[in-house]
Amino acid sequence: MKLTRMKIDIQKLKAIQLDYAERVIRYDVLDFVTPTLIAGTDVGFEDGGAITRAAIAVLNYPDLTLLEYQVARLPTEFPYIPGYLSFREYPALVAAWKKLRCKPDLVIVDGQGIAHPRRLGIASHLGLLLDIPTIGVAKRRLCGTHQILSSEVGSSTPLMDDHERIGFVLQSKARCKPLYISLGHRISDTTALTWIQRLLRGYRLPEPTRWADAIASRKPLFNKWLIDQI
């Protein structure tokens, strides 16, 4: 069916999100156990949006070297609707996850965790579906407000929504737009922020996400890695 003709029952999707949101765990053993395998995700589109492409990069911690990656391509069957992004992207991400031989202990997802109108951004949704600890790292804000952020690299400030702390805004690199960090599933918000800071290596995005981006877009970073593998 054509994307432009499909009818979407937003009320039903909203009910699903509210139901799922109640099951999100905001703490886990990950709060005091150090993960060994950390993955990053990136989703892109091909053929004018007809194909959804999901990439997952698994890095070793603490050296942050690429251990494995998988890419999955599926026909796109859902449009982009702010607040309902996960319904468009999770099928391809789950497909890529199933292809992984090394299952990560923690996944950094590109998008919001609980910093979402109904507390179920794609990081939380994916974490629940796969029952894994996840952290949401978004390049732009979806909801919430915050104090003016210091321009100093590494500085952060709480992201608030109706007196609830839903995440943090982080200045990950000088002269760059900040990142929006929120817990996805099975991790506390403060631990989530700490891990993202720990995964930064001088770039705006944390390494797992950077690698997933490079793989999905065939960037130099990834091409050089491929050559070194031979």
Next chain:
DNA sequence: GCGACAG
């Protein structure tokens, strides 16, 4: 009614 709005 108007503006906001992850990727």
Next chain:
DNA sequence: ATCTTGTCGC
């Protein structure tokens, strides 16, 4: 997200 050239700053 994707389409795209030049351009500003480190």
